[in-house]
Amino acid sequence: MTNFSRTQRIRKDVVWTDGGVVACQHRKAAEVGAAVLASGGDAMDAAVATSFAVGVVEPWMSGPMGGGMTTLWRAGEARAETIEFGMRSPAGLDVADYPLEPGRQAADLFPWTRVQDDRNILGATSVAVPGTVAGMALAHERYGTKDWADLLAPAVALAEEGMQLDWYSSLLIASAARQLAQDPDAAAMFLADGQWPDIAGWTTAATARLDQRTHAATLRRLADHGAQDFYDGAIAGMLVEDVRAKGGCLSLDDLRAYRAQAAMPRTIHYRNAVIHAPSGLSAGSELVKTLQQMEAAFLPGEAPTAASYGALASGLGAAYRDRLAHGGDTGESPRAPACTTSFSVVDRRGNMVNVTQTLLSMFGSHVVSPQTGMLLNNGIMWFDPEPGKPNSLAPGKRCLMNVCPTVGQVGDRMFAIGASGGRKILPAVANLVSFMVDFGMDLEAAFHTPRIDASGATGTVMDEDLPPDVAEALASLGPVATAKRTVHPYAFAVPAGVMREAGRNCGATEIMSPWGDAVHEGEV
Template structure:
């Protein structure tokens, strides 16, 4: 990662906290910023709690990008809640503390290991296109509308799924009433959270696209909130109270649903209350593969994440990177890039919503097919034109039409992990797509709306074309790895299409090279979906390695941080590690309530 990241190892973090209630600050006569600055969250100073960039805990762990959200989840665990209870509380808290990345205006994929059932399942809350969506709605004059224009239009907003997914998870796996899991987020929204440095940067960067309602929150009186300023969201607090008091379906059938539909239509979209009322999150099966004798569970379509992660790992496995190449060897980066290019070619050609197109999942991971594709990778030269293969030869079915990839920006998103004393694990990636999503906030309700439908191909005709009620292709890759049937590792990241490569390289750095979790996260990564460019790469890759890879034909383009990985390892105790690019926090629990 870049040198300006703030690493703190496993030390305790001293942070601004928040007051327990709005009335308290009023009674004390304190401004919101003074109140936040004066009261630190006390959980991390308590016995039996370990907080830091890296933390350990025998009885539970929460790792997220937000210190406030991590503490909220850890409190649920400490009070006897299970991993699903804590994950629900974390997601609601992230809606408040990280409104630019996720919330009930978006969707996501929750990968859950149920220790009692010894099964991995998926709670799928991916957004859907409304009934009024059309295959050519992102075209003008036969050409794709520029991304900055199409992702801020009402047509970009998918029917949000996060709230439905949390409701489904609570009903199937939770142990606490969902109402009490919303309360901490209400407190955060009403009383304020300190703006992180990353959020402050995003406000400045994305101010141009925020609608009037969002500007009132993030750019009050025309001045963008700065790092350390209190982010107070009374409209969002009221919305969360409605959800708590009336139930999750309020988002889909009640007052909130009407406000969402009206806002989308005012922005030019077609979404109706009927579209919202039809939405239901689903329980799905993960995609499963193997690497180095470990079982790998990840997200199945409509995410391309799991299939592409496992395919890249399988393409690389016989090269034995850890045995033959240093972690920062130029040939290692070349081989990584070549595997990425082949897997992304298949991704763009064949993957979409399985309710609408048949995805050759078995064929893509068939060992014979992967071996055939691997023959196109050489440590000595570049494949100048990697094309999709033919996985249908290894799986029966009718191939869909080719996709037509179009310009997309790298998204924001967030990922977090939870583990409890019973061995249950949650690996959850959640998003509103771009930073601040579409830039459209629902006036009076504080909900930032996603721009997820821009994940469809703008040009119709392929597996990932826009269709009514269809889910757009995703790159989210929440992953759980198991050894001998026992889960031992979770990993995930934000970053749009770079999510896949971030997850792959975190796994390689830990499993192949034996790096500790935080070192595996910090080890510089690359992103190379098309030949010959290595589109993105991180500082720390030696110049001689770049020169070596360039001699093989690779072109190094842009040096920027990639993703924001967090990881959890389960041995005798849990160990969590949080990437500090976005100031994350790991909280380990040593004891829970009886």
């Protein structure tokens, strides 16, 4: 039994508009993207601007030092595409530097055998080659209409000002204070005398801000000199110097060799809908498997039932077992060919995009690059440290990500959705696709409907608001636990989505996210 209120109900309004919409996990970043749309920019222009802005106002979730994917829809051509910008392990990585502790399980997102001193999770030894800047540059090159520097300018301004430290940011920093204190530069940025920030009292307004001026200077150089500076210029030099000084093996050659790529998504017909799941080393393959199993397992009705939730849990379980056994970069065409942040954009012409980008863990490696002012990723944690598996740790290898940016069409409705939350991402996207396709829900209804999560190694977690017959159906598959949707921690993933119908648009974010919001271009 929890201590939380059992009568409290939280909702978010979904507003329809003729203009474009940005749905993001931080309203400030959504406003940046909406302003780009209001100025006549393409959905991809807004996505690029939002990407860099959210890396400032939610720096522990994503940013230029991370990686991810985007799945997009070009309305004029009726064409979907995925842009892959996942991380890679450095070519100089030595597996011997990650000795195992047999019999002990890793303490973070994945059920790997623990590595001594958590070297694959914390510190510079956990840093992989970042891809976000290359991904945004490729997206801009292919679809952008606004100047690159102009799209980065709002993020520069936000970093100059410094993100505001309120109760929610203080809560998140406090949850990682012990690890942040191990890195002097992270401690200097996020902590006060080794403790979480001293913000205003609980009944007064917060006024404290992070000092992100170095972050701003790096963004300004990136705006002025272009994305290549991150991979073969001054920024690259600073990044490599900082990582190596802290014990990592990232090299200039790793950065120079990095390329983002555009690819065809995994497109399937699911009932009367067309679903475009992401390509590459994402959770797209598992989404396809889950939906295919669900289609054969039950017939849709007016609302989700014990049968539909059971079919979803069964499909997710089978997909995850296959992923753990076969997923990874094998050097061939792959079978799948955390925190994180996810945002979706639709413009007035109907172009859509979901971007899911991440440092992997919240606060990534818990290490800050002092010369760039940015948190570094811990992408090495995506690899299984045990040898002999498709996803085993090795040098120069692509990371098997959990991201699942998805575009779908059912009838005359189009939607773009994604989520943050590590292994919880796939269940959230599968829940939402089912709600909208199987039961005809619009975005507002789907985002308020209780979900299940079947991403753990054993059993299922179900929203405590679901009826007993759902628990009974899930119990036939394995252990069942109930959980409440709360602000922290999240028992379920944190989605963001947009929808278009009859020429009008709307957006929605996770109802429990205190920062998340959908902003339309008429609001800025």
